[in-house]
Amino acid sequence: MRTTGWKITAVAALLAAAIGLNMKSDLFSVFASASSGGSTVDQLEEELASQFQNRSEHFTLQYKGDKHKLTDGLQNTINLALAQDDYTAYILDSYLYTIRSWGNLSTIKLEARYRETTEQTAAVDATVNKAVKQIITPRMNDHEKVKAIHDWIVGKLQYDQTLKHYTAYDALTTGTAVCQGYSLLAYKMLKAVGIPVLIAEGTVKTGDHAWNMVQLDGNWYHLDMTWDDPVVKTAGSKQTESRLSYNYYLKTDAEMRADHQWVKTYPVANHSYSAELSKLESKDSGNTAEYETLKNELGLQWAEPEHTVSSLVELEQDIREAVMNQQTSMHFRYLNGSTLAADLQKAFKVAHVSIRYSARYEPYGNDGSMLVQVQLDYQ
Template sequence: MRKHGGKLLALTLVVIIAFSLEKKLDLFSVMADAGQSSTMGQLESAMAKQFQSRAEHFTLQYAGDKKQLSDTLQTTIRSSLAEDDYVAYILDSYLYTIRSWGDRSTIKIEARYRETPEQTAQVDETVKHALAELLTPSMNDHQKVKVIHDWIVTRLDYDQSLTRYTAYEALATGKAVCQGYSLLGYKMLKEAGIPVLIAEGTVKTGDHAWNMVQLDGQWYHLDLTWDDPVVQGAEQTGSASSRMQPIRYTYYLKTDKEMKADHDWVKSYPPATASYGDKLRELGDGSRPDAKAYIQLKEDIGLGWLEAERTIADRKALSQTVLKQLAAKSVKFQFRYLPGERLSEDLKAAFLAASIPVGYSASYEPYGNDGSMLVSVEVSYSS
């Protein structure tokens, strides 16, 4: 699993303000007139429509206090972009000018985008085709999120050159930085009818972007980039691609508390407070007609390892488990061991304490970010 901070392209802004009737700033040769607004709310809505239509040059008229306009226009632009995360994260830069006389102002905006309308149309077509193959009428929203997650992380590799930022580049080349992963996740989840947004913040290695999704009224974090199963350096060494590696769910539908272990953010996002494991346990209640689907989903994404009967808390409990398995002549058994850093030492001690002549081998891997290990033990018995 690669843990790149990714690279978010900073949005470039140039501002020119003129409060005079005589001084004409004719910076844009072709300009669409988007009409007049008398409140900042109307101005925000008009602006959002222009950005969402991918307008590169447009004019807005405002009838109101010019000082309020100049003081709040940048905030208004950000709010208009927040209405569509896809547009906000493919916008490369924008420039605006204000010309005011009395209570009348003209705002001219020039915007540059990282993805053309034609490229976005290709993304839309690919997404619709992929979802037609991935989704079935019987799927619930939880299952839809999983298949979309799996489709993305097994088809994309992290862009080591740090030059591919869009969903179009992700689909066209199979590579992208975190921004491309998040944009593609946004497109696919939204098309599937799942409420979704793009979150941004920082990790140890720098700026980073990921998604948040809403299921059954609860919001969760979903980091597709960090769930990419390709190991660090695979591209350079020629080792197996993500298509050949096990899918990870380490950053799959996490709470704020879980995510803050190695992600940080300052923007305001919907609170994510509900444990997804608890939610699946509730949905998998035997009294529900669709309980089996949620029980299977819990197993598929590895949350079954959180159950008490599959978790070993300390060396004493590990020794008891080993003795029980050897008495039953088990040739293979699996469990989650909480003090993961002591696994090798404690497992050796448990087999020695059993005083039964056997050979064993163990494979293990970290489980999430809690320090525990998923352990698989194979035992060979003397004839």
């Protein structure tokens, strides 16, 4: 498993309460008027959000009100300001702030560093708009749009083994990025087509990690494009690449927690995407073919009972039936993936069929099951 190479946004917060004001003319200044209704904090949050989103590196804000309330709550206000736009929050590299108070008047000075400049973000926007026009058609529904964007990003990028490329700009200009770059680019592209999207952060076995959450038809899902990206392995002078994966495509909280952990609060994701597509397929008769195609392209049909083998006894019965019908191949999902190889041998032996076979299999999702293809040789 690859290392994540993700860096959580570094926050350096220096808090200083001192007598007197020391304004600099080259710094932006805004006066937030006090109000018993609490609008001071709200206005401060909006000004902070505006400055961060404009990539301001040095700015000053003035606050009129209880300085203790300010010092106790400023970090939370900054967090709320950053939460207004995940893209800004995850390209912010670090920030430093000081507070100086005189009576009920306080001056807040901030210095911020960003991983991406306004010019670079503009270049990202231009590339995203061009790509969206190429891969999104007017007839696509939101489900098809998410898949098209997923496939474009996964097909275009490679994981940055040097762990140096963290932004969407890096991803588009170098073709490589760590998980944060994948998530930022996905955020931009999904936003561009009107899909509600978030960036989620947590941990995996190899360390810190970032991915996306997407809302479709009112339901939230996890979407990890980094872990869906084929991993290129070099053996001598040869390179092998696995095919496009959907193992981390629109997953529930329970499915994702198999190997992803998080402590921040995110929208609840408790709807099976496969089940939701099946509902749409039966409910939206005018688009049945589109949903069925989407389900097959994502490999979700293998999660259905008719394509699933759940035990050794069932495997033996299916093998006997396939041989009786002179089938040349079998394709199914086997729930007990860890015992598949041994169970295949046992099943062919118990089925009392004199036939040679070869099997190919790979993990299906992250539930321990295997997607199996068996070739039957009657010679």
